[in-house]
Amino acid sequence: MVCCQHLETKYKSMKTTLTILTALILVCVSKLNAQTIYVDASNNTGVEDGTQQNPFNTITEGLFVAQNGDAISVALGTYLEDTLLIEHCVSITGDNRSSTIVEGTFVLSSKLDTMPVAISNLWCQNVMHSDSGYTQTPLTIQECGLKTLFDVTPMVYETGRKCIKNNIVTDSIHLSSASCNANCEISNCESGGGIHVSSSSLKGQVHILENQINGSLIIETVAKLDTLFVSENTIQDSLIVVSVSSDYDIISENSIGDGMRLVATAHLGFQFTNNQVQNGSLLAFYKALSTSEIKNNTFLNGGIKLGATSAQIEITGNEIQTDGTESGIRLNIKSGGEINDNTIILPYLLASGIPFEADTNAICGIFVNSTSFTGMAGNHVMGGSYAVYLKAVASHSTMNNTIEDAHFGLYLATVAGDVDSNRVEECIADGMILNNFAEYADTNSIRINNNIVRNNGGNGIWVKGNALMGKQSETGTGYNTIKENDGYDLYIETPATLYDTIWAQNNQWTHSSESEVELHDIYDASDNPSKSLVMFSPVLPSGTGEIEGVVFKMYPNPAASVVSIQSVVFSHESATIEILDLKGRKLIEMHSTEGVDKYELNVSQLKNGTYLCTISTQDNSSSQKLIIQK
Numbered sequence: 001m002v003c004c005q006h007l008e009t010k011y012k013s014m015k016t017t018l019t020i021l022t023a024l025i026l027v028c029v030s031k032l033n034a035q036t037i038y039v040d041a042s043n044n045t046g047v048e049d050g051t052q053q054n055p056f057n058t059i060t061e062g063l064f065v066a067q068n069g070d071a072i073s074v075a076l077g078t079y080l081e082d083t084l085l086i087e088h089c090v091s092i093t094g095d096n097r098s099s100t101i102v103e104g105t106f107v108l109s110s111k112l113d114t115m116p117v118a119i120s121n122l123w124c125q126n127v128m129h130s131d132s133g134y135t136q137t138p139l140t141i142q143e144c145g146l147k148t149l150f151d152v153t154p155m156v157y158e159t160g161r162k163c164i165k166n167n168i169v170t171d172s173i174h175l176s177s178a179s180c181n182a183n184c185e186i187s188n189c190e191s192g193g194g195i196h197v198s199s200s201s202l203k204g205q206v207h208i209l210e211n212q213i214n215g216s217l218i219i220e221t222v223a224k225l226d227t228l229f230v231s232e233n234t235i236q237d238s239l240i241v242v243s244v245s246s247d248y249d250i251i252s253e254n255s256i257g258d259g260m261r262l263v264a265t266a267h268l269g270f271q272f273t274n275n276q277v278q279n280g281s282l283l284a285f286y287k288a289l290s291t292s293e294i295k296n297n298t299f300l301n302g303g304i305k306l307g308a309t310s311a312q313i314e315i316t317g318n319e320i321q322t323d324g325t326e327s328g329i330r331l332n333i334k335s336g337g338e339i340n341d342n343t344i345i346l347p348y349l350l351a352s353g354i355p356f357e358a359d360t361n362a363i364c365g366i367f368v369n370s371t372s373f374t375g376m377a378g379n380h381v382m383g384g385s386y387a388v389y390l391k392a393v394a395s396h397s398t399m400n401n402t403i404e405d406a407h408f409g410l411y412l413a414t415v416a417g418d419v420d421s422n423r424v425e426e427c428i429a430d431g432m433i434l435n436n437f438a439e440y441a442d443t444n445s446i447r448i449n450n451n452i453v454r455n456n457g458g459n460g461i462w463v464k465g466n467a468l469m470g471k472q473s474e475t476g477t478g479y480n481t482i483k484e485n486d487g488y489d490l491y492i493e494t495p496a497t498l499y500d501t502i503w504a505q506n507n508q509w510t511h512s513s514e515s516e517v518e519l520h521d522i523y524d525a526s527d528n529p530s531k532s533l534v535m536f537s538p539v540l541p542s543g544t545g546e547i548e549g550v551v552f553k554m555y556p557n558p559a560a561s562v563v564s565i566q567s568v569v570f571s572h573e574s575a576t577i578e579i580l581d582l583k584g585r586k587l588i589e590m591h592s593t594e595g596v597d598k599y600e601l602n603v604s605q606l607k608n609g610t611y612l613c614t615i616s617t618q619d620n621s622s623s624q625k626l627i628i629q630k
């Protein structure tokens with residue numbers, strides 16, 4: 001039985017090989033027997049046999065005698081022929097598209113086989129397939145002029161590749177298939193209207209490259225199983241991609257006049273990179289979206305709006321300007337998402353008077369509504385009703401962002417998250433508003449470390465729930481600079497259901513003494529110690545990291561490989577020197593030796609970023625921020 005199966009497999013393999021060889025032999029024979037048929041409209045001698053000496057005077061005559069593999073050479077002139085039926089796989093070449101004028105339409109017969117058809121260097125009305133059957137013939141149209149390119153193939157199992165290159169089309173390009181199993185390329189064409197490619201089931205690749213499109217580019221599929229490439233096109237109007245199920249798409253280096261729309265039920269991901277959108281936004285809506293990126297694009301008057309149930313989306317390095325009619329980045333997802341290193345500029349907009357948690361229609365630099373959001377870092381946001389409006393049950397980190405000139409700086413509603421090393425300045429109202437989720441009132445915990453919040457017209461930080469802004473027992477927490485705000489540096493509004501301690505130690509305030517900070521810089525709206533107790537201790541603004549007698553100098557800062565730590569404490573007390581990351585994890589540790597007041601720490605193994613250097617004795621400790629920059 002095994003032997004029989006082996007023989008059957010071997011037979012099938014041999015049969016396949018023979019089939020391929022037979023096809024190759026037929027192609028070779030066709031090429032060996034190929035001839036060039038000449039056509040010249042000016043031949044009115046009455047002697048015509050298709051030779052160069054006696055050319056046919058109509059293309060129809062040339063097509064009638066042509067066989068597979070033949071070439072038809074068409075001389076300059078005007079050919080008044082209506083429908084030119086191509087029944088064999090031939091190449092048709094004119095003198096050039098401005099002098100070889102065909103006043104008719106080329107129609108590819110459904111009887112054509114797998115050999116190619118090529119049309120080049122002439123002008124015609126249209127090139128299309130017949131209304132019946134399916135096509136398996138590769139078609140190339142290049143260096144042509146066309147009034148329109150409108151080709152609809154209604155039958156399934158279309159396998160013939162289409163290559164449309166270097167053409168000028170007065171009207172529009174529309175290629176439609178009931179089903180396509182082959183690649184389609186439209187490159188370096190100029191279209192007076194738009195380009196529309198559609199298929200009920202697209203299993204090949206679509207390449208739209210380097211075209212000048214004086215209209216919209218629309219690509220529609222029901223089931224798409226291969227990659228879409230859209231690159232280096234100039235699109236006067238919109239770019240629209242609509243599919244039910246889509247494989248990975250790459251859209252890069254295009255100039256888009258009037259925004260873009262991506263819609264799919266299930267999408268295996270896309271790249272939207274290095275595009276310039278002149279006027280309008282990128283609108284993308286998905287049920288499920290795999291790993292994707294929107295990266296290094298320029299939006300001159302529009303933004304990014306993306307909605308999905310699940311989206312592993314990275315929005316990075318974009319430059320976005322809007323006129324204030326829409327947000328810079330608006331992200332509505334259940335889970336996933338990163339927003340990093342974008343520059344977003346909006347005009348100043350007055351926020352509405354409704355409660356923060358209900359102000360979800362506000363125009364923001366960045367707006368995120370999510371259940372679980374990965375985080376944002378390194379963004380520079382100017383203007384808007386809110387520079388950043390972030391609402392997520394779990395928000396992992398908001399780090400190293402610069403926020404300015406908005407009405408409100410950062411609004412954050414979350415159960416747990418890190419707000420670290422951000423700069424919020426020159427906002428008209430409050431710098432940061434930190435809200436809670438009432439249903440998780442007992443577990444709300446927002447950690448606020450190493451931020452600069454100053455020169456805002458309202459309160460520096462408005463806390464509407466529990467927040468950790470510096471807890472003495474937790475190494476590396478606090479160290480915020482919250483000062484010179486027109487309201488209170490810290491305004492605390494504890495919900496009626498919450499009884500907790502607000503930890504606000506290790507920070508710099510507008511004032512330096514504890515009594516002045518308590519009187520002028522921190523306000524507890526409940527004013528009830530049994531309800532909420534504010535724990536704070538001011539850091540003197542000396543820049544030396546002084547806390548209860550431990551003073552040290554650290555240089556250079558930023559450092560690349562070695563940092564020097566110097567303190568008089570080392571000479572008379574046993575001390576521990578530690579380098580910690582911003583989550584409090586110990587990375588480097590050294591113990592002092594009596595009589596030595598200076599130590600050098602090798603930090604070359606640390607990556608670029610922000611760290612904390614902490615000096616601890618038996619009774620006291622002090623910390624400073626250390627920047628590693630190589």
